[in-house]
Amino acid sequence: MQDKYLPADIERAAQQHWDSSEAFRVTADASKPKYYCLSMFPYPSGKLHMGHVRNYTIGDVLSRFHRMRGYNVLQPMGWDAFGLPAENAAIKNKVPPAKWTYDNIAYMKQQLKSLGFAIDWSRELATCTPEYYKWNQWLFLRMLEKGVAERKTQVVNWDPVDQTVLANEQVIDGRGWRTGALVEKREIPGYYLKITDYADELLSDLDELEGWPERVKLMQANWIGKSTGVRFAFSHTVGDENGLIGDGKMWVFTTRADTIMGVTFCAVAAEHPLALHAAKSNPELAAFIEKCKHGSVMEADMATMEKEGLPTGLFVTHPLTGQQVEVWVGNYVLMSYGDGAVMGVPAHDERDFAFAKKYSLPIEQVVAVGDKAYSLDAWQEWYGSKDGVCINSGKYDDLGYAAAVDAIAADLAAKNTGEKKVQWRLRDWGISRQRYWGCPIPIIHCDACGSVPVPDDQLPVVLPEDCVPDGSGNPLHKRLDFLHVDCPKCGKPARRETDTMDTFVDSSWYYARYATKFGADKMVDEETDYWMTVDQYIGGIEHAILHLLYSRFWTKVMRDVGLVTYREPFAHLLTQGMVLAPTYFRELEGGKKEWVNPSNVTESVIGGKRYAWVQNDGLDFGETNLVEGRGNQSKIRISASKLDVIRDDDEHGKQSVVIVAGDRVQIGGVEKMSKSKNNGVDPEALVKQFGADTCRFFIIFTAHPEQSLEWSDAGVEGAYRFLKRVWTFGHAFATDIRPQIGATRTLASAKLPDALAAFRREIHLLLKQANYDLGKQQFNTVASATMKMLNAIEKAPREGALAAEVIEECFGILLRVLSPLTPHISHALWNQLGYGNDILAAAWPEPLEAALVQDEIELMLQVNGKLRGSLRVPADATKDAIEAAALAHEGAIKFLEGRPAKKVIVVPGRLVNIAG
């Protein structure tokens, strides 16, 4: 056996073994419990980043752990291969998105393999292949048939120079990313999936998802946003030659019908028919509406922008008081929520209050809480409270919130002008994208027949893969061979739809496709019934709402089409935290920042302040300067061609001088690894330098899976050092310890000497803790436990057959607990130390009760809640005996200072607290 730890050799051999034995290829097997472990598939952006490595390491730990516990484990992998970055790369490099994407997949696949994940590669898929996206198209057609998909208008960001639709990401400060032109809102037709039809079920089924984090369920529930309120109409006589607008009714929705008597104005969206009508004769209003068209379609911008409005000069009639109420246009009213109009109750709605103050509109208090006094000076929290009673509200006076809403809803209903209604915040899912690199929407536009679905036998509608977008719109418009098609209905020349599907469609059902036998001409087959649902899903918290909600919706549609029987796709969800790294930059002329990669930066603390610099690129050893200085008592020795001197005083006035080689850079914050901040750490370089096991171990060890992880080069070296020690001990075991073991094992029946028993107990205790933590999916402390085990094993007695047997048992436990984290080294040692052929086939270790027993335990002694000592008592001591021992303890006597003990609390196995 090799005495040095050589990760490259060990890892190559282990991976070859897994490959040649097809170790991770699985099929349905009814004799075993199944465990479907799924990590969110990567976008093939070019190279793996640390977020991927973290995600798949967590998944791999779970997969390997369950496999050793006897589960039939499926862990697949694939590629979320359509999307905007491929088009951006095409614009930049003049390479078709398809080529860029497939090249990236090939590269990243080899990177994934080098990390030793237990993946069944026979199930690999890429969403940009026709055999996959055919089924997007097929199910979309079923949705059209069922009325779940429909065509209507959508609001998009329009770049007037490039004449193209922009993604939100491509709008920077209200301007197009390439042209710098002011972006406009524009309405165009597109396809929608009616996720709102499933709102109730998507909300109520959250209760079934016991394996999901509460916060994710809460976020989803808030996103769906069920609110019960009253929808009612203000009547009016505004109309034109086509009759009254909206049949003389302006509908609004409110959750605060109890404040209806406090309405002093109404506000409508800029796109509302009443606003458009008024604008015809009001140039100022027309200009305001035009202004509202520019600006963001994003909710965050809508919510933070200055609330502005303009009166329309139109009036509507309050349905209960009969009073005339002026209608304003407000830039904060969304046409897409409810009916695009709201009632304005400034006394009890914070936004209305600010609006009324700004435009000097009347404010009338109609709710009172206790004896609190209402004032118009500033908004008070209680103005919006539902805990008060109605005042100044005629017949509704003195009613509480619920009673008032009921009474008002009943009166509105009696007048046939309103009713209670459930309103959802959730909007329908617009899936049309005016973009090339996506799944074609299977529709043909015919002048005679309209929008005609592509017949099933003509699927898939294949996307030409050789287009190169140039940023000025969808290149499919110029592809006549794609565009020209005969109408399936009437046979006359027609035109294909050029819009493609949102990439969230692709990722809404890939998990079901992995579980299907490929080749079968079906979207999913019987094998899915065995594997689904996904037992464990792992991915970034940033997907907590959209991707997960769309996947749940898509599953329910597949169920309603009769494809599957389950109603939820993911039983357990683990939301991993982000991978962060420090950022560094140089300030360039004009205030621009040039970001410097952390791998080129050296940092030091000088006089209590942090400094960073980039080592000189061209270190010139021909003219080496050797400099020795003193700073903070430490010697600094550097060789460089360019030097920089940093001087600083710490808070005690001591001056430090440090001479550094290189250019100073500014220290930014610790942020998510990203290209834009140039703070990514390359996993490939790391694997080359230290091996996959070190990389995996560091990632698992350094943070709880759900928490963000801060990158540290020094920490990686610590992980490497640990694995070296594991290997070194394995070598010592093989050469010095194992040879002491006799022909027959005696451990099971032997009475161990105290030191050996204590050591064995420690390992089994650590194992018990590790198993508990694995159950909690807290892998960082499992990694700690393996380090503690090695610390104990290295110090354990190793002379004699019995000691060797205990070490054999304990090191075997360590190797197995380590194997999901660092499978390569575990594989090599398990095999070479004679534990067995393949650690994958070994059973997961369980602690032995016999090894855990102890005679004496230590209890902490507190006096008035403060720690004053400890006492050793027999493990089976009674409460009275413990009390007596505690009161007799010198620490207790000293700190009670002669006072009698008022109360003695004994917490079994932990502590005694004397109150005196």
Add this chain to the structure above:
RNA sequence: GCCCGGAUGGUGAAAUCGGUAAACACUGCGGACUUAAAAUCCGCCGCCGCAAGGCUUACGGGUUCAAGUCCCGUUCCGGGCACCA
């Protein structure tokens, strides 16, 4: 702005049900080995204090024999906000 999280030593973090705060590491410092360096091994390391002891889990209150953990309020940081994935 709205919704959801988070905050513990010089650093990453641990503390299971309210019961020893800082396990396990990293950095740093001291030492051994070495001609030297690397590697490895041993020791020390929250703050104040000579000590006894006191203080300490972002900040301010509260509940409790006992609070990092529960409750109320505040600040700061992060994620999402529907066309980035």
